Structure formats: C-alpha cells, structure tokens
Amino acid sequence: MHIEEVGVRNIQLPVKIKEKGGQSQHTIASISMQASLPDSRKDGCIDAFIAILNRSVEAFSVRRFREILIQVREELHSQSAGMEMTFPYFIEKTAPVSGTGSLMEYSCTFAGTVGERDEMIITVRVPVTTLCPCSKEISDHGAHNQRAEVVLNVKTDRRVWIEDLIGLVERSASCELYALLKRPDEKFVTEKAYNNPMFVEDVVRKVAVAALAHPDIRWFSAGVESFESIHKHSAYAFVDSDDMRGISRAA
Numbered sequence: 001m002h003i004e005e006v007g008v009r010n011i012q013l014p015v016k017i018k019e020k021g022g023q024s025q026h027t028i029a030s031i032s033m034q035a036s037l038p039d040s041r042k043d044g045c046i047d048a049f050i051a052i053l054n055r056s057v058e059a060f061s062v063r064r065f066r067e068i069l070i071q072v073r074e075e076l077h078s079q080s081a082g083m084e085m086t087f088p089y090f091i092e093k094t095a096p097v098s099g100t101g102s103l104m105e106y107s108c109t110f111a112g113t114v115g116e117r118d119e120m121i122i123t124v125r126v127p128v129t130t131l132c133p134c135s136k137e138i139s140d141h142g143a144h145n146q147r148a149e150v151v152l153n154v155k156t157d158r159r160v161w162i163e164d165l166i167g168l169v170e171r172s173a174s175c176e177l178y179a180l181l182k183r184p185d186e187k188f189v190t191e192k193a194y195n196n197p198m199f200v201e202d203v204v205r206k207v208a209v210a211a212l213a214h215p216d217i218r219w220f221s222a223g224v225e226s227f228e229s230i231h232k233h234s235a236y237a238f239v240d241s242d243d244m245r246g247i248s249r250a251a
Helices: 044-055 064-076 133-138 162-170 183-192 198-211
Strands: 007-019 024-036 081-094 100-113 119-131 145-155 218-228 235-240
Touching: 007 044, 007 081, 024 044, 024 064, 044 064, 064 081, 064 100, 081 162, 100 162, 119 133, 119 162, 119 183, 119 198, 145 198, 162 198, 162 235, 198 218, 198 235
Parallel strands: none
Antiparallel strands: 007 024, 024 081, 081 100, 100 119, 119 145, 145 218, 218 235
16 A cells, blocks of 8 residues: 655754754754655654754754755655744844833744655744724724734745844834733834734735835735634735736736
8 A cells, every 4th residue: 555655743952943043943843753754664654754853953044944855855765854943033132212121922934845746935924013094094982903813825936034034024004012011112013003003905915015115025925813802703814826817027
C-alpha cells in the first residue's frame, strides 16, 4: 500500500530566531515536519526527523529553514519535504507619550516545502484596534471599538524581517496595541483610534496596498477579524494578491 507522506507533529523545541537588529531571540517553537515516503521503504524513519530537528535549533532564518528541508529530503530519499514552525516572537515597544517600554508578543509561523514544489510562507498574527466609522458618525459621544487580529501571509525570494511585517500591519489599523500604557498613553491611543476609524475592509485594503508596495513581497494574503464589542459575532475581510494582478504594485 502506497503511503503519501510520514512525519512528526507538534514537537516543542527551543530555537533562536534572527532579529532585524542583528541579535538572535530565544523562543520556543512548535514544529511539524513531513516527507514523502518512497515506495521502496516500508517505514518513515521517524527518528530521523527528531535527529535533524535537534541538530538544527540554532539561528533559524528563511534560508536555514530551506536547508533543513533539503537535508530531510536527502536523508530520507524523499521527493518532497515540508515543515511548519510556529513560535511567539517578542518586540520591545515604547509607549507613545510616556516612553514606557514593554514587550509585545506576536505569533509567527515559518512554513515551507521543497521538492515537487518549492515554497516558503511567513505568517504573522498581529493584534490591533479598530474603531467603527458608522458608530462614530451617528453617535454624539464616542464610538464602539475593539481588538482585531490581522493574519498576514507572505512569500518572498529575499529576506523579509518579521519586525517589518508587523509594522506594516500595525500602521494599517485604527491604532496599534501596547502591553503597558500610562494614563497619557491611554489618552493618546484612544484619540488616535477615534480619529482613524476603520472597518475591517479598510484595514485589509491598507495592508494590501502596503504589501503591494513592498519590493520583496511577491505574494501575500491578509485576513482581518474584528471581535466586535457590541455584537456576539466577529466581522471579517480577506484579500489575496493573486486576485490583484491588474493592480500596480506602486498603488
């Protein structure tokens, strides 16, 4: 009986991720890996996956990620191999008025395949604030606002830093989030969101325009989910750059 692929899932390992500033960040990744199984083999040598991963926890990057997959193919004599690695990534942010520093956590994923199809996707999940334009327009005081999450997936042939992708998203929302704010900062972010109202459609369009303008992003998709504060349901919008082939990248 032919088995399509074998692998391992949800292995927790300490890894180092290269930062834009030149340092490496220590974090814990959940890793899944698989490879096609040649008909000549009756087992998938699961131990080989574990051994390769344990040799490869130092200084992950997009290029290093691909090297690991090539190694899997060679050692298992497979036509194709794939891996997905999800990890928390921390960025130190400065509050907009007080200058108070704090760490913000973002969930990031590297996912890729080599073999029959060579592909690498970087995913960032970025929490932001949205404020409803309609609510602001019809209300004498205030407007409903809420936390939203933007999921940005990109393919690139060159290095794209996680920090840059997160910044691209945060600049596209009503306001970004901070882990720690003093009262003057709270006033600032409240008023910033109020003066920058956006539907989820507005946010996803701004993300798309910024991603189209990025010289190193050759494909992207973006989804925005707003966890509505006055509804039980969420609002959602999604775009895929494959549907924008007629739009100039300088738009």
